Every structure is written in C-alpha cells, then in structure tokens.
Amino acid sequence: MTSLRIPIALETPLDLTPSLVLALFESTLRTRLPISQATRQARTHKDKVEAMKIVLGVLEDDVLGV
Numbered sequence: 001m002t003s004l005r006i007p008i009a010l011e012t013p014l015d016l017t018p019s020l021v022l023a024l025f026e027s028t029l030r031t032r033l034p035i036s037q038a039t040r041q042a043r044t045h046k047d048k049v050e051a052m053k054i055v056l057g058v059l060e061d062d063v064l065g066v
Contacts, residue, residue: 018052022055029063
C-alpha cells in the first residue's frame with residue numbers, strides 16, 4: 001500500500017475488504033463507478049459479493065478488454 005501512497009497498513013488479506021478494493025480500483029482508474037451506496041458500503045454478504053463482481057467485471061471488460 002505504501003507504493004500506492006495509501007497510508008493504510010494491511011495486517012492480513014482479510015483487511016482488504018470489498019469496499020477498500022473498490023476504492024483502490026476507482027482511485028487507480030481515476031473515476032467513480034456508477035454503483036449504489038449500499039453496494040459501495042458493502043455491509044451485507046450480498047453487497048460484498050456484488051461489489052467484487054462489479055470490480056472484476058470492469059477489470060475484465062474495460063481494462064483487460066477480454
């Protein structure tokens with residue numbers, strides 16, 4: 001995280017929550033994805049799964065072009 005200039009120390013992979021992954025992804029893309037606030041906050045298991053699906057979908061379609 002230091003190399004990305006993000007002052008967050010991750011102790012375990014469990015610290016990398018879907019909300020944090022989404023925020024890092026949007027920061028890298030320099031754009032905010034059009035998703036609901038519930039999904040963005042990802043409090044329920046369903047919302048966490050949805051947040052990760054969105055990140056993976058955008059990565060697949062828009063970044064990698066697969």
